[in-house]
Amino acid sequence: xxxxxxxxxxxxxxxxxxxxxxxxxxxxxxxxxxxxxxxxxxxxxxxxxxxxxxxxxxxxxxxxxxxxxxxxxxxxxxxxxxxxxxxxxxxxxxxxxxxxxxxxxxxxxxxxxxxxxxxxxxxxxxxxxxxxxxxxxxxxxxxxxxxxxxxxxxxxxxxxxxxxxxxxxxxxxxxxxxxxxxxxxxxxxxxxxxxxxxxxxxxxxxxxxxxxxxxxxxxxxxxxxxxxxxxxxxxxxxxxxxxxxxxxxxxxxxxxxxxxxxxxxxxxxxxxxxxxxxxxxxxxxxxxxxxxxxxxxxxxxxxxxxxxxxxxxxxx
Amino acid sequence: xxxxxxxxxxxxxxxxxxxxxxxxxxxxxxxxxxxxxxxxxxxxxxxxxxxxxxxxxxxxxxxxxxxxxxxxxxxxxxxxxxxxxxxxxxxxxxxxxxxxxxxxxxxxxxxxxxxxxxxxxxxxxxxxxxxxxxxxxxxxxxxxxxxxxxxxxxxxxxxxxxxxxxxxxxxxxxxxxxxxxxxxxxxxxxxxxxxxxxxxxxxxxxxxxxxxxxxxxxxxxxxxxxxxxxxxxxxxxxxxxxxxxxxxxxxxxxxxxxxxxxxxxxxxxxxxxxxxxxxxxxxxxxxxxxxxxxxxxxxxxxxxxxxxxxxxxxxx
Amino acid sequence: xxxxxxxxxxxxxxxxxxxxxxxxxxxxxxxxxxxxxxxxxxxxxxxxxxxxxxxxxxxxxxxxxxxxxxxxxxxxxxxxxxxxxxxxxxxxxxxxxxxxxxxxxxxxxxxxxxxxxxxxxxxxxxxxxxxxxxxxxxxxxxxxxxxxxxxxxxxxxxxxxxxxxxxxxxxxxxxxxxxxxxxxxxxxxxxxxxxxxxxxxxxxxxxxxxxxxxxxxxxxxxxxxxxxxxxxxxxxxxxxxxxxxxxxxxxxxxxxxxxxxxxxxxxxxxxxxxxxxxxxxxxxxxxxxxxxxxxxxxxxxxxxxxxxxxxxxxxx
Numbered sequence: 036x037x038x039x040x041x042x043x044x045x046x047x048x049x050x051x052x053x054x055x056x057x058x059x060x061x062x063x064x065x066x067x068x069x070x071x072x073x074x075x076x077x078x079x080x081x082x083x084x085x086x087x088x089x090x091x092x093x094x095x096x097x098x099x100x101x102x103x104x105x106x107x108x109x110x111x112x113x114x115x116x117x118x119x120x121x122x123x124x125x126x127x128x129x130x131x132x133x134x135x136x137x138x139x140x141x142x143x144x145x146x147x148x149x150x151x152x153x154x155x156x157x158x159x160x161x162x163x164x165x166x167x168x169x170x171x172x173x174x175x176x177x178x179x180x181x182x183x184x185x186x187x188x189x190x191x192x193x194x195x196x197x198x199x200x201x202x203x204x205x206x207x208x209x210x211x212x213x214x215x216x217x218x219x220x221x222x223x224x225x226x227x228x229x230x231x232x233x234x235x236x237x238x239x240x241x242x243x244x245x246x247x248x249x250x251x252x253x254x255x256x257x258x259x260x261x262x263x264x265x266x267x268x269x270x271x272x273x274x275x276x277x278x279x280x281x282x283x284x285x286x287x288x289x290x291x292x293x294x295x296x297x298x299x300x301x302x303x304x305x306x307x308x309x310x311x312x313x314x315x316x317x318x319x320x321x322x323x324x325x326x327x328x329x330x331x332x333x334x335x336x337x338x339x340x341x342x343x344x345x346x347x348x349x350x351x
Numbered sequence: 352x353x354x355x356x357x358x359x360x361x362x363x364x365x366x367x368x369x370x371x372x373x374x375x376x377x378x379x380x381x382x383x384x385x386x387x388x389x390x391x392x393x394x395x396x397x398x399x400x401x402x403x404x405x406x407x408x409x410x411x412x413x414x415x416x417x418x419x420x421x422x423x424x425x426x427x428x429x430x431x432x433x434x435x436x437x438x439x440x441x442x443x444x445x446x447x448x449x450x451x452x453x454x455x456x457x458x459x460x461x462x463x464x465x466x467x468x469x470x471x472x473x474x475x476x477x478x479x480x481x482x483x484x485x486x487x488x489x490x491x492x493x494x495x496x497x498x499x500x501x502x503x504x505x506x507x508x509x510x511x512x513x514x515x516x517x518x519x520x521x522x523x524x525x526x527x528x529x530x531x532x533x534x535x536x537x538x539x540x541x542x543x544x545x546x547x548x549x550x551x552x553x554x555x556x557x558x559x560x561x562x563x564x565x566x567x568x569x570x571x572x573x574x575x576x577x578x579x580x581x582x583x584x585x586x587x588x589x590x591x592x593x594x595x596x597x598x599x600x601x602x603x604x605x606x607x608x609x610x611x612x613x614x615x616x617x618x619x620x621x622x623x624x625x626x627x628x629x630x631x632x633x634x635x636x637x638x639x640x641x642x643x644x645x646x647x648x649x650x651x652x653x654x655x656x657x658x659x660x661x662x663x664x665x666x667x
Numbered sequence: 668x669x670x671x672x673x674x675x676x677x678x679x680x681x682x683x684x685x686x687x688x689x690x691x692x693x694x695x696x697x698x699x700x701x702x703x704x705x706x707x708x709x710x711x712x713x714x715x716x717x718x719x720x721x722x723x724x725x726x727x728x729x730x731x732x733x734x735x736x737x738x739x740x741x742x743x744x745x746x747x748x749x750x751x752x753x754x755x756x757x758x759x760x761x762x763x764x765x766x767x768x769x770x771x772x773x774x775x776x777x778x779x780x781x782x783x784x785x786x787x788x789x790x791x792x793x794x795x796x797x798x799x800x801x802x803x804x805x806x807x808x809x810x811x812x813x814x815x816x817x818x819x820x821x822x823x824x825x826x827x828x829x830x831x832x833x834x835x836x837x838x839x840x841x842x843x844x845x846x847x848x849x850x851x852x853x854x855x856x857x858x859x860x861x862x863x864x865x866x867x868x869x870x871x872x873x874x875x876x877x878x879x880x881x882x883x884x885x886x887x888x889x890x891x892x893x894x895x896x897x898x899x900x901x902x903x904x905x906x907x908x909x910x911x912x913x914x915x916x917x918x919x920x921x922x923x924x925x926x927x928x929x930x931x932x933x934x935x936x937x938x939x940x941x942x943x944x945x946x947x948x949x950x951x952x953x954x955x956x957x958x959x960x961x962x963x964x965x966x967x968x969x970x971x972x973x974x975x976x977x978x979x980x981x982x983x
Binding site: 071073075099101103107108109110113117118119120121122125126127129130131133134135137138139 | 694695698710713714715716718719720722723726727736844940941942943944945946950953954960961964965968
Binding site for chain 1: 387415419423438442445449453
């Protein structure tokens, strides 16, 4: 595996899923595989789960880890080709990626959505340019439009918690005080479609996701109807794709609460965290035994560890 | 040991002290005990000794260490129960503590005093809430009102440097340009009371500490009288407990200088660092052979290592 | 080796160079030498190559690494002797250096040029004071006036890439939007003079470096003439030494471009990075096969590793 940026980079999902489950059973089984290998983690923005679970995954394999907060510990990065760099940016992505590749055996990088330039965001140009100039395998720790390690962990979590063969999974839009990227939602749809589930997406009109992801998926503007018979409720806020990066008002009633959960088939509740309590979902929902939010975070370690293992072994 | 937040969490001080001294003699004796174990260090505010000595302690035991600057590398944390999180805070302590517990085997956390809300500070609510939601052992790296690793290191230092069986130890208030917490002073009193010393506290009127800590201790408003026959002078600034968080003016003459040290029984000088030179104490005092300030910092490693060892072994 | 701050600290350059080349061949040959040893890296300002290559070098030797961003993770440091510290600085260099020495076996420190006080900068007072109060070996990760690890890596790179016995090496001043220190240039001259090369320095009038470094070196104000027959072009910006820290206007034509490179003897192009593309040198030059910029960065690891090895073995 030379890069892990979306489900398209995964040769065989079932086998990767099995590997993650094996690692969860025996986290230290391959703890000498990473000896004298270094994982570099590069962050352009805050992170808690990603930062810690990636380090944990690497250490479980016996790797060294170095962490850089770019634009903070290091230099401000230029992404434009041909730019005359006489302004604020200090180092070009060409050098940054080329140099870091020499110090690391695998690189994880967290990039970001502008939420202003849709075309550029959906080209994932920061990540794409980094990969183009890197000479070692690169893992996306969330890009402008996808969050594959989160979605992989979500699939592990659903697999572990499903009671019926083909559960009904509902991705529901939920309120949030700030405009957020579509990355988690895009990625969740992309991954969950490849597993044996009935997927329904529910959101207010205007919050339609990029059809590239949703074209074969049932979409409902009626949240309560969508919740009926659901086995898993996955809540997530995102900003508009069409009116790119904007948000619509007066939608606080889309919060996931106990009353709505009662419409489901005793559904498990999921969210990628961090979650704004009593805005996205109520305390009752988040603290209920049916809430899987901590388990999702736990599975981030084994998702990352499975990907790292494939890269260290140079397997597909 | 499930938590280390005050002397009340210590089952047997003498045995913990012996363990620290054994580790100082042979720091790497147990360097495989921590294999595949991770210490997570969480900071809400700056730290040098705590940050480095805790890492050193963990590495001496063969543990991995991950460091997070919360509110900076990660997300802004909400501590209120039932809060509708539609403002600045991004992640609730419930999730933060629950998630981090899954990636770490022991967590060290540095919290802070508001110095505005005495009741909340003295409930140590940030630390207490973190522990309530954590599922692994937690070490206080200084809380709003206590600094137990510092005090443990101070006890080690006094034990190593005392010449007579029951030395006179004087905790003296000293000037500082900013309002500081009472944590080091409270904690020092709490720990040193449990050892075989004569303890005297001296400070200007108005700087009385919480009586919960000082009720059996001799207090003097006359610094020079208190210094007479002292074997150890421990200097520290703190802000008012009664008029909570405030400071009083025109007290620069409380600086510890050579003239005052001459009143003592060749006393050793102690301070927890960082120290404002020529404000808290003069260069002459800090640079004298009787100054133990570097040795106190050195003992921070073995204090932390003893606590980590107890936690890794699941001993009291 | 007790300190590594300039070429003057190197007993035998040829042997140090051989050691670095041996380590580049077999990076993990001595991977148990650093067991239970800790490298502390202290930064006052941003860094990418230095931060990562130093960590890599230490990990290749099996050392632990702790990284501190001083003034950020820690406390604001006071460097003045006798200062009454009742203002912004929180910890004196005496305590900082003394304390950190107790937690680390080797310390790397990156200090900075004020570019306002030439005398103080050229005394390298921050580094010098740190060393004076440290009790373990100290490596300069760039000081106010020198950057020895960079220059050592540059010498390795020239040695690996020279075709003739005694190549012509040209250090050329190049434009930059900000005032930069003279450290890389001073240090390059200091190191390259000790190897078997013809060195020429070319820069606009007014950019003369400190004669302490350049006294035996040919200096030309005619960049194109200097480039004739060059085997290596080393581009670097620096601010004025005489009119200390100032910069002169209208010198954009000093950019290194393809036309100028054609005047050389198929010269290799070098720069220490980060480089402002199309300001210091054009894309064509930086991206040409003759560009050694990534290899220079790669050699930073082995330069640092050779120095660490000498220190761990307590050799000259």
